[in-house]
Amino acid sequence: MRLSKAHNLNLRDGDVIYYPNFLNKNEAEKYFKYLRNNLEWQQDKITVFGKTYDQPRLTAFFGNNSNPYSYSGLTMHPKSFENDLLQLKNLIEKEFKLEFTSCLANLYRDGSDSNGWHADNEKELGINPIIASVSFGEPRVFHFKHKRDKTHRTKLVLTHGSLLLMQGSTQENWLHQLPKTKKQIGERINLTFRIIPQKNRVPSNSVLS
Numbered sequence: 001m002r003l004s005k006a007h008n009l010n011l012r013d014g015d016v017i018y019y020p021n022f023l024n025k026n027e028a029e030k031y032f033k034y035l036r037n038n039l040e041w042q043q044d045k046i047t048v049f050g051k052t053y054d055q056p057r058l059t060a061f062f063g064n065n066s067n068p069y070s071y072s073g074l075t076m077h078p079k080s081f082e083n084d085l086l087q088l089k090n091l092i093e094k095e096f097k098l099e100f101t102s103c104l105a106n107l108y109r110d111g112s113d114s115n116g117w118h119a120d121n122e123k124e125l126g127i128n129p130i131i132a133s134v135s136f137g138e139p140r141v142f143h144f145k146h147k148r149d150k151t152h153r154t155k156l157v158l159t160h161g162s163l164l165l166m167q168g169s170t171q172e173n174w175l176h177q178l179p180k181t182k183k184q185i186g187e188r189i190n191l192t193f194r195i196i197p198q199k200n201r202v203p204s205n206s207v208l209s
């Protein structure tokens, strides 16, 4: 049911599958309201080529370990998973038989909020990371372009309650973005579940002197 109507984007050198009906309408509505009203949405600043800007969206970051996550000169420290966010994480994990450690949440307030071209290839994620990206609220267009072959591009609309699974060599070979739009539109929330292995862990039986 949740994984029905799976649409494989058939990317060369990549592996992206879109599940338009991952959540039903009631579930999607419930999670959107919960996330909108209960997450501590923050305005981050990012530094690109030495200049500092307000990020064009609000974010929140969650993890089941204390590992920070760094990108674009910004380091995020995780809050713990609870309530409906934990329930949704469990539901996705059960469906895909995977365990995620972390979730980066994005709130796009209107059409002037966006997410520029990037790959999620930070070293914390390891090679060939699996990212499950769940969308709520206003449908927005999501673009992919191949890093080297300019003729390879594609886009799709991410709808309320859908899940986009990016895996294999996708982050190595492709960039993605969520562009701005001039249309008068409502809010959209996106959750990207990721696996960030615990590093520098001191084994519990080690003796520190």
Ligand SMILES: O=C(O)CCC(=O)C(=O)O
Residues within 6 Å of the ligand: 104, 106, 115, 120, 133, 142, 158, 176, 178, 190, 192
């Ligand atoms: O909002 C989206 O759909 C994508 C978010 C994204 O690419 C990211 O957070 O890395």
Ligand SMILES: [Fe+2]
Residues within 6 Å of the ligand: 118, 119, 120, 176
């Ligand atoms: Fe991304």
